[in-house]
Amino acid sequence: MSSSEDEIVLSKRVKKTSKKNGSMTSTAASELDDDLPLSQRNNGVVKSKDTSVDEDYEEPIAEKVNRKRKSENGSSTVPKKTKKVKTETDASAKKSDKEPKQKRETKPKKETKSKNAAVKAEKDEDVPTSQNEEKDEDEDEGYKWWEAEDVDGVQKWETLEHNGVLFPPEYEPLPSHVKLYYDGKPVKLSLEAEEVAGFYGAMLETDHAKNPVFQKNFFGDFLDVIKETNGSDVEIKDFEKLDFSKIFAHFEKLREEKKLLTKDQKKAMKEEKERIEEPYKTCLFNGHKELVGNFRVEPPGLFRGRGAHPRTGKLKRRVYPEMVTLNIGAGAKIPEAPPGHSWGEIKNDNTVTWLAMWRENIADSFKYVRFAASSSIKGVSDFKKFETARRLRSHVDAIRKDYTKMLKSELMQDRQMASAIYLIDVFALRAGGEKGDDEADTVGCCSLRYEHITLKPPNKVIFDFLGKDSIRFYQEVEVDKQVFKNLRIFKKAPKQPGDDLFDRINPTMLNKQLQNYMKGLTAKVFRTYNASKTMQDQLDLIPNEGTVAEKVVKFNAANRTVAILCNHQRTVSKGHGSSVQKINDKLKELMWQKIRLKRMILVLEPKLKNKQSHYFCEIDDLAKEDEEHIHHTVIARQREQVLKKMQRDNEKLKLEKQEILTEKSDEIKEKMAKIDDLEKEYKAELNGAKPEVKKNLTVEKLQQQVEVIENRIVTTTLQLKDKEDNSEVSLGTSKMNYIDPRLTVMFSKKFDVPIEKLFTKTLRDKFKWAIESADENWRF
Template sequence: MTSVADGGTVPAANGTSSVPNEDVPLAELNTKIKSGKATKRKTQDSNGGSKPKRKATAKVVKDESDDDVPLASVQSPEKPKKNRKDGSKSKTKIKKEDVPNGKAGSEDVKSESEGKKPKKEESEQPGRQGEDEEADEAFKWWEAMDVDGEQKWESLEHNGVIFPPEYEPLPSHVKLYYDGVPVDLPIEAEEVAGFFAALLETDHAKNPTFQKNFFEDFCKVLKDAGGCNVNIIDFNKMDFSKMHAYFEMLKEQKKMMSRDEKKALKLEREKFEEPYKFCLLNGRREQVGNFKIEPPGLFRGRGAHPKTGKLKKRVYPEDVTLNLSKGVKIPDPPAGHKWAEVRHDNTVTWLAMWKENITDSFKYVRFGNTSSVKGMSDFKKFETARNLKYHIDAIRKDYNKMLKDPLMQNRQMATATYLIDIFALRAGGEKGEDEADTVGCCSLRYEHVTLKPPNKVIFDFLGKDSIRFYQEVEVDPQAFKNLRIFKKPPKQPGDDLFDRISPPMLNKQFQTYMKGLTAKVFRTYNASKTMQDQLDLIPNEGTVAEKVVKFNAANRTVAILCNHQRTISKTHSAAVEKIHDKLRELQWQKIRIKRMILQLEPNLKKKEPKYFEEIDDLTKEEIKAVHEAVLEKQRESVRRRFQRENEKLSAEKKPLLEESELKERLSKVDELAEEYKEELKTNKPVVKKSATVEKLKTQVETLENRITNTTFQLKDKEDNSEVSLSTSKINYIDPRLTVVFSKKFGVPIEKLFTKTLRDKFKWAIESADENWRF
């Protein structure tokens, strides 16, 4: 991360968490800048080590390679040139080819926030609907925007945030037991115990670290609340089973609610939330993102997080700072409460802010994914990565030269840049003892890198979210020699390999090449560049399903590059088995129809033997299993339809259908069962009078297409079981590449982007054509 001067990030109040400049309370930021702490801080990243960095020194490297120039004769390393004259622009702007009609590239296009302030009716509210909403949706910010400048908005109005409901005490008969004795808990402690009881059957509750952290926080809350009738000192004597059973009963009751009851609750909730979902930004209606304050509970964390199980405390209005325009109505806090502070800071893009207790970092309510603010941020991110293509050759030339630099610090800088560029490593940074021991490039330790001459390196460490990064790769010979030097005695396990550099130093160096260049930009650039290269290799042929599989294969290449792994889900085996069952059923339907064809024209088997060669592929046992599955699905369908009809009749206050009606409907399924039973004996399914060979062959063709598509679906699911495609598709691959594939290969965008992503990347869908290139 860069320093404050570079427009990067600074730590939160206690230095344990980093957030963008605009997210830090201004008073704290100003204090840090004045004290110089903003740049002399402990490096913090999503990856990082737990050891403090040694002070950078200008130590001269003695390289053992025969081909190195004698160190005494080496001149001072050439400094990278600033802002190379290669035709690239430092200011990010949309180019003409990136948007329809090239409007955004024109200098006379200005943001709606410039010039005259939009007029607003006095009765206009952030949650309004109607004609104004349609006008807002028509606003195409990518055709009129200025992404630079300190001021982020001219006017901002919103309705605040939604707080979670207050805790409802358990019934008097539902208690925690300790060593067989019922415990009378204070309300505060009962709530915390309930958090654990609700998770009793999950893997979290079986995690020793989770149990330890929960027990410590529970005991503290219990003590602060005045204690109870039992001296609780041993977690293993606590019995949550009665509480867990109660919560499970509530879940079942919710499931048993009728469709209309669920719908009514949903409508009621949506009506309550509607005013908070939108705000007015410069007079336009924009979506708000996370407008709900997260409820209290037990922190789970990702991977092997050391704080898993700790209590996430309840957030009150007194903890929340609002940000909006001067002169607009300040949202009313809940009765009996008041806001921590109300600001009018138009240099930031958050609407509300508070500090959470787990990582002691700030949480923010921001604009939603479909808002112009988020869209501009995404566009700028991908354009910055795209702009790197004009500088990457110069950067690679320089770091390859610096791999032999006489100064240890320069050599480490060059080697780290090489690893970040070629192997998409995250920059990494230092972490405290109470954080997960995840690392990146700069925080790699002695034990994370194994060298296998002549030039193979094994990386083995926990990356972001505690996902293991294990790769055996071939590296540049000089990079291999450098890593060997970095591991030389007195270095030993536990010591940092890159002990003279840090992510801020790297990013500051990157800024000399290109404005906004950080280590993360390399990952975005290489991910999008790899995707572009992969798409160029795909032939424009095959069905839509085949093309989607090929697209996903390209996406998977990027996900592997970025180490976007995931553990195989518990439902994976069941999902795969379900697809296998579906394939077997489709195969049975196809064979059944072909047998009908032979009943109409028996001679066709001799005329078209290949067409009927699979007619005996399924055994009687397999066909019987398919029959049972099909019949059970039909019975379940009849029951669900019967229940829905009765729910509708009940809502209309009409007489309900009697059970005899359900039995009559199920009897028709029983008749079909007898038909299948006879068919299994004779291999002759019943043929309808209206059936013809042509019609039946058309049905076979339809089934074959469905079998093909389902087969591809199965392959996709198995290939992607341990790789997360969504992370790279959403955050690292320029969405315009997905749009290009859709338009060039005739694949509906719905097959590649979900509805949420289509809304999020509307700017990409409307601005890129099939000829756009990253």
């Protein structure tokens, strides 16, 4: 492809442009050119991975940036692209381009009022948050001790009581007739091995089970368990020869049976479940009852890694009480471990917020049992998160100005730093920490590699990489000229595919840099800030008019803009393609119905065709083949309906022991004959015959019917568009994590939209603090 060509062209351009740009830049460029990345200095070519960043370069930056630029006028040097890129896909967002220069606040002081309100609301809930009140900007006044103490997170609670965790039920063996087969022969397995076989068998029809890596990992671990437990009477060598179909069928059957339970049975089961869960659902936190989040220990199973995860399919082993550490108040009663077991460890650590913890065997990391999202402790930290993002408002101009300047620094490291911050700010990239070989290959800003961006002069960049959860990030955008130049330099030979673009910086350094601008500022704060800022801007564009439903639609459109900014996607549901097709077919059929009605009108009053030519102009729009196709589906559907009804009737008749209807019964024959007639009629119409008009119909009645159909066409079209727009965008994540909930509350109050329409029950619980503190004038 032309990409290598591009590169050549580009590197030529580097020299040219840098010369043109006067002495400053040209020195910079030449310095940058021979300022080789460490990885290359150390060992010739080698792949990236240089964690040893040259510190000589670090010193000057830290110094330089440390200065706080309070006196800055704050005129934004930031590229307007920010907006353009974000909103392009959203029709309703178009206008936002026009007013990005709303830099209302001159002084940050304003926010104190609403903030205090929020703090007050929290106090009503007895949230221990004395520090928050002071957590204000006012940077000039320097270091604030209480913030530091806060960040240290010294003490998170005074007292803590809970009942431990709920373990998953023990393994329930398969019935004796359900077996795994190998090479056609039944296999006798130990219970442990059978359980593992069951994990795979149950998911036989999923995509996971068809993934070769998943299969290989599963198979390896399965064999291990067999070996460990002396678990098989047949030597199993070849995965392909394993037949799980009987096991799969068994689980299918169980699922079916569960569905068929009566209402009462389901209710009884639910109550039983509740009863068992009851003790674990809540805990006592500083004497208050609080909900616990994930009190259930994760059951064993096969690890479902996302994307191309090297370990997907591995056996996630059962967790026993001996592996679990409980964290509980020193004076509290220690819950009893399940019979025959004991806890691994008991801690009384009040500097952390988890109630229990265990080590997981896939990545050897920790799993925690924590408070629910609605708990006060989570609420406080959520509140703080958004307040930190809000504080960024009064620093962001200076930060943008500074990194814009730093884009031209003579130090490679500074240029990388500035460019990275630019990308994080403008395109909402994540920080991008280093990842290991035993994880999926995904990247964020700092871990972007050569192959993840394509440069198209003069300033177009195409991003194409897999981000968190292996979600693809694909965007063609225009960037700041200097950023473009820098990216070109970062890609310069000898760098090649596989090499880090940003080989002089990492998230730790980047965050250190950001803290120089503002305390508590890290890369992720930019996502929160830009998401909430975008939401505020989008909400500002919505006129206060229309029905509640219409306003909700507009709110969702604003929400969608944010989701797109943050690249929150969902995989297109399995049936999406076909359901779009369905709606399209429905639309065509509606069109046909409308046209047919209009033809009928003309049958009654042919003169109208010329009198109201506009109204009738579309009657010839339908292509003959299309019409024929529609006729066909309509007729087929009617026949099907007759047969279906027959079947239903037959079931009743069977119960009553009466004679069963068949296709030869008179009743059915009669119905079918009618449909046959209709089919002939349609055929005749296709060849130019006039449609038959029922006697009682008048022009007015027909016109009314046309109107009804037209309305249905409009709503169906909208529905289709909405479906397509939303098919791969997930609104929930931004609503839950990025959009300051007080914005939603503000919208609810200002636009008289019940909060229930905007927040689900869970979100209302989680954001109680916001619902009670923000009013219709609240601003992010």
